[in-house]
Amino acid sequence: MRILVTGGAGFIGSEYVRMLLTGSAPGLSLGAVTVLDKLTYSGNLANLDPVRDDPRLRFVQGDICDPGTVDEVVAGHDVIVHFAAESHVDRSISGAAPFVTTNVLGTQTLLDAALRHGTGRFVHVSTDEVYGSIAEGSWTETWPLSPNSPYSASKAGSDLLALAYHRTHGMDVVLTRCSNNYGPYQFPEKVIPLFVTNLLDGGTVPLYGDGGNIRDWLHVHDHCVGIALVQQKGRAGEVYHIGGGTELTNKELTERLLEACGAGWDRVVPVTDRKGHDRRYSLDITKISEELGYAPSIPLDRGLAETVTWYRDNRAWWEPLKTTTPTSPRPVSPA
Template structure:
């Protein structure tokens, strides 16, 4: 099996690559049922793409890296031609950045996805796994979204992702392509770029700095370890039904204030290190995914509880300053949750 992973030098994509190749750093010895003969990473290496994320598998002869943009139709056509499966992670994904400038989000997330789908259609790709987010649903006060819930995105980022989801599913319905879509809750874990809330807070606290908390801190998120997310994607890649959407969640909901408390405790810091900031425009109050479908159909169950996952994640950032300090030097200050 020849697998193309777009955005495979990013946080989640690189975890998937490390997991596929069964090497240290992915916390897995390969993926049962998936035995890739070749794994190609197509990545533009924007600010959040990092070749160091692939260091644990760099010497694997099955790995090939291609520097390029998913909007480059000629390059995409050339790369897609040699692959059986596409797992599509590549996306602009930071809500705050989308609020200040939406063009890259629409360009990459919508047009880039369409470029990949066209190439996959031409070359008869066996399976197209489109990786998306719970943010396409908007906000929910109580209960949890099922896969049939109407999409109601509230940010330029989530609107662009919703558009890409609908395109992917349309290629299944129109052309009969073997497309599956996954939607996940908030990810955390090693190698996450320090603009996201957990690595931003942890690295700021480890450096003796302060952390910004949006609004009243009451926004609720379900937290999913990146390894569990990639396990779920692998299950969908292997056994998911074509044309279906599958939710992948972590099973632990926290307010941002509760999460902050856990991170402060993990870093031996107090509330004097927290700086309240004005709430984000259009900030969704609560996300919650129903993961019954993937559990019943594919056997997915989260394996890393939040307490263990956060402890391991904080320790990883303690031990890997050489990875994140150069990124922080670029002036990262945003927060997303």
Template sequence: MRILVTGGAGFIGSEYVRMLLGAPGSTRPGDPPIEPAAVTVLDKLTYSGNLANLAPVQDDPRLRFVPGDICDAALVDEVVAGHDVIVHFAAESHVDRSIAGAAPFVTTNVLGTQTLLDAALRHGTHRFVHVSTDEVYGSIAEGSWTEDWPLSPNSPYSSAKAGSDLLALAYHRTHGMDVVVTRCSNNYGPYQYPEKVIPLFVTNLLDGGTVPLYGDGGNVRDWLHVHDHCVGIALVQEKGRAGEVYHIGGGTELTNKELTARLLDACGVGWDRVVAVADRKGHDRRYSVDITKISQELGYAPSIDLESGLAGTVRWYRDNRAWWQPLKASSTPAS
């Protein structure tokens, strides 16, 4: 099997590539046994794409890296040819950046996905796995979303992702393409670019700085370790039904204030390091996905509990300053 991974130098995509290629520490007992003959990574290497994320597998002869944009139709057509499966991670994904400027999100997330779908259709790609987010549903006060819940995105980022989801599913319904869509809850773990809340807070605290807490800190998120997410994607890649959506969640909901407390404790510091800031525009109050479908159909269950997952994540950032310090030094604020 030849697998093309778009955005494979990013946070989640690189975890998937490391898992596919069996990098030390990147697989666990019970992981889906996928043994690809070849893995191609197509990544534009924007600010959040990083070849260092692929260092553990860079010498694997099955890995090929192609620098490039998923909106480049000629390049995409050339790269897609000969692949059996496309796993599509590539996306602009930071909500704050989408509020500051929506154009790159629409271009990459919608037009880029359409470019990939067209190439997959031309070349008869066996399966197209489109990786999305629970944010396409908007906000839910109680209960959990099922896969047939109406989409109601509230940010430019989530709106662009919703558009890409609908395009992917339309190619299944219109052209009969073998497309499956996954929607995940909030990811955390090693190699996450330090603009997202957990690596931002951890690296700030490790550097002796402060951390920002939006509004009253009452926004609720379900937290999913990136490895569990990739296991879920692999199950969908292998056994998911064409034309279906599958939720992948971690099963642990926390308010932002509760998450902050855990990170402060993990870093051995107190609430004096927290600065209250004005709430984000259009900030969704709560996300919660129902994972019954993927659990019953495909046997998915998260295996990394939040306590051990957070401890391991903090430890990774503490031990890998050489990875994140240059990123923070060169980063540009989203707004």
């Protein structure tokens, strides 16, 4: 099986590539992996260092919005797993154009190429943020989409495009939506690596509003296990939720990170809440659990402890990235 992974030098995509090449993706046999990544600020070839010398790995630097590059790369692949996206909410509020271009037009370019070349399966990786906010209970896969940020709106658009190609052309498209990811190799603009690296450097961390926004936390390894199950056994045209099963307020998360880094609340700086800040996300994972046997395996306490240790031990990876991620307090999204 030849698998094309878009965004495979990013946080989640590189975890998937490492799993594929080390044989830790459940049930998947592998012939070769091609990574297509533009290497924007959050794409990093160092994320692939553990598997860089594997002869089955091919890396192509290119833009998913470039039809020529995409057409050439897609040819000959059996499966596309599509991670590539602009994903930071705050950046989308500052400027929405790159999010619409990459997330919507880039996905359309990939879908067109997959249709032309008869790609066997197209796995589209999305987010719980497309649903907006939910006060109580959990979203099922049939819940109406109601995105509140330019980022989530662009992802909702790409979701609908992917499903439309299944319904219109009969393409073998499956779609996943996940809760908030964390773990090694996450670019330090997202809340957990930002807080951890700031605290390890003796700096302060920003906490939005009253700290009461609630997120479900999912270790990146568990997320990728879920994607592997969907790639292998998911039903065409279906959406599958992948969640972690542990909801925390941002204040509770901050407390755990302070404790893990040996810091106190004097290191926390309150900041004005973000525009359109969703209050709570919560995914119902009954469908993927019952159909495909998915269950998160990494408890949050263990996962956070291992993540903090990884950042403590891998300064050479994240310190150069902090030049584009200020350590001074700045509004940062929990998603």
